[in-house]
Amino acid sequence: MTHVPKRRASGELEAMVMDVLWDDETWLIPAEVHARLPRRPPLAYTTVMTILTRLWEKGMLDRRPEGRAYAYQPVCTREEWAAQRMLDILETAGDRGAALHHFADEIGRREASQLRLLLEQRRRK
Helix, strand or coil, X not given: CCCCCCCCCCCHHHHHHHHHHHHHCCCECHHHXXXXXXXXXXXXXXXXXXXXXXXXXXXXXXXXXXXXXXXXXXXXCXXXXXXXXXXXXXXXXXXXXXXXXXXXXXXXXXXXXXXHHHHHHHHHC
């Protein structure tokens, strides 16, 4: 039986690259990002360059020339990015209300309490 490598989930590579950039908290060139990524399974250097370029084109990264390469840095926090990803996924839902209902059913009591507080503060504005 042939072993078929498991495919990564949509956005997983982008998340891995963003984690490296957030954890380092400085400008990194593609070679530095590549060196900091997990080795299993191996990821090609050109793939890292492609991911960085795509994230820059999406507005998730700033970039500046550094020698013969570009150095990259996130334009938002990890939490802001997570919120944007949640909004992007919600956009794909056929019934946004139903999707929110399922989300509310799945979050823990603490997260539900935080969400209620935030919604109440928003309502008062």
